Amino acid sequence: MVRNIVVLGGNSHPQLVEIVSNTLGVPPCQRILKKFSVGESRLEIQDSVRGKDVYIIQSGGGKVNDNFVDLCIMISACKTGSAKRVTAVLPLFPYSRQPDVPYNKIGAPLAKAPTDINRCDFTFESRPSTPGPGQPQSLGLPNGIDGAQKKLGKASIEQQNGLSNGITPRRSDTLDSHQSASGGRGRGSSSASQTGVFTTHDYQDPTILSKEAKNFFQAKPGYKQWVAQAGTLVADLLTCAGADHIITMDLHDPQYQGFFDIPVDNLYGKALLKRYIQQNIPDFKEAVIVSPDAGGAKRATAIADDLNMEFALIHKERRPTRITDRQNATMMLVGDVTNKVCILVDDLADTSNTITRAAKLLKKEGATQVLALLTHGVFSGDAIARINASALDKVVVTNSVPQEEHCRLCPKLEVLEVGPVFAEAIRRVHHGESISALFWE
Numbered sequence: 001m002v003r004n005i006v007v008l009g010g011n012s013h014p015q016l017v018e019i020v021s022n023t024l025g026v027p028p029c030q031r032i033l034k035k036f037s038v039g040e041s042r043l044e045i046q047d048s049v050r051g052k053d054v055y056i057i058q059s060g061g062g063k064v065n066d067n068f069v070d071l072c073i074m075i076s077a078c079k080t081g082s083a084k085r086v087t088a089v090l091p092l093f094p095y096s097r098q099p100d101v102p103y104n105k106i107g108a109p110l111a112k113a114p115t116d117i118n119r120c121d122f123t124f125e126s127r128p129s130t131p132g133p134g135q136p137q138s139l140g141l142p143n144g145i146d147g148a149q150k151k152l153g154k155a156s157i158e159q160q161n162g163l164s165n166g167i168t169p170r171r172s173d174t175l176d177s178h179q180s181a182s183g184g185r186g187r188g189s190s191s192a193s194q195t196g197v198f199t200t201h202d203y204q205d206p207t208i209l210s211k212e213a214k215n216f217f218q219a220k221p222g223y224k225q226w227v228a229q230a231g232t233l234v235a236d237l238l239t240c241a242g243a244d245h246i247i248t249m250d251l252h253d254p255q256y257q258g259f260f261d262i263p264v265d266n267l268y269g270k271a272l273l274k275r276y277i278q279q280n281i282p283d284f285k286e287a288v289i290v291s292p293d294a295g296g297a298k299r300a301t302a303i304a305d306d307l308n309m310e311f312a313l314i315h316k317e318r319r320p321t322r323i324t325d326r327q328n329a330t331m332m333l334v335g336d337v338t339n340k341v342c343i344l345v346d347d348l349a350d351t352s353n354t355i356t357r358a359a360k361l362l363k364k365e366g367a368t369q370v371l372a373l374l375t376h377g378v379f380s381g382d383a384i385a386r387i388n389a390s391a392l393d394k395v396v397v398t399n400s401v402p403q404e405e406h407c408r409l410c411p412k413l414e415v416l417e418v419g420p421v422f423a424e425a426i427r428r429v430h431h432g433e434s435i436s437a438l439f440w441e
């Protein structure tokens, strides 16, 4: 039993709170955390936290915004209740995918012209091209605006009518067969303009691009649109509420730690994933570790190097490109997976588009079996239906967010217990011991 410590749980992940408390031998702090009918939170801490080292466990899945506000209220309540130190334990850190730069995958909006509106084989880098002597005026120039707006209107009508100047629309190129099996929502029908929900894949949606193109040409001269830098705000809110320390796991962007002026311990899910490979995949050294996008390559190669395994990379092409045999429209494989078991390694699956599309590509390239190993199984929207209908043979996640309901719906899902890792991290922080030693092997 660890002394002088308080474990306080939010409502996001009661099972994890219980496991951590049991492992530490400390009963969870008694509290009432409810909502008024208007939606405001009400917290009452029923045990004394005076002079105690308090660890508040609240994960980032589910009702992310509600859970985050609850966390801030809990931190503040402990601080004003004279806690000696308050540590926020966020197994999945909310907003860590939008630390600073705009989340829009085409980059900072309006930094470049988004599209050549007449054709579908554009790239963001090359259009509009610099006008040369005798060439027509660039669409990006002020006196090109009128013409551009007309063409935008025309392009959007053509999209609606299914016309495309002989060039196949990109969305139909990339639509996975399993998306219709999952109720037809998929990337195509989940566009921000239709549902108000933005996903990582909306940058591939021609209707979104067209809208952005319109915004570009309609923007006031000298005005640069921008999007909220939510990650910075979230970091500030936690420290303003009174957090003295953060414990989290596999931050999407590890450099996000630099946004805090308090200590952040970013635990690695790697050890759990590695152990799973060693213990559950026969002849694992013959298998290939695959990163489903360049952003996760470092994470995946770390596991491949540690286990002395082959590595392959799927390049998630940000720009719409013409289709070749080698390209799954917007995904391209670098490496050989023929007759191999493939293990996709990533930090998280949200809509599961990334892993299901990667699995489809890998099977097409000759993989015999495809598993996905992820730290955070967020599985929002119809992600589970998408996995069920996909080429994935198995998906392994930690329970950094609750997985009971996902397990019930998805026979392909296997869950690794993460509670003892957090309990040990809490014990070490409490005693001032090394956290990195937790990951030495």
Ligand SMILES: O=P(O)(O)OC[C@H]1O[C@H](OP(=O)(O)OP(=O)(O)O)[C@H](O)[C@@H]1O
Residues within 6 Å of the ligand: 097, 199, 200, 252, 292, 293, 294, 295, 296, 346, 347, 348, 349, 350, 351, 352, 353, 354, 355
């Ligand atoms: O399940 P999904 O909805 O497909 O989302 C999961 C993907 O999103 C994140 O990467 P992101 O696309 O943000 O790109 P990055 O790794 O380049 O930052 C994450 O690392 C996954 O690859």
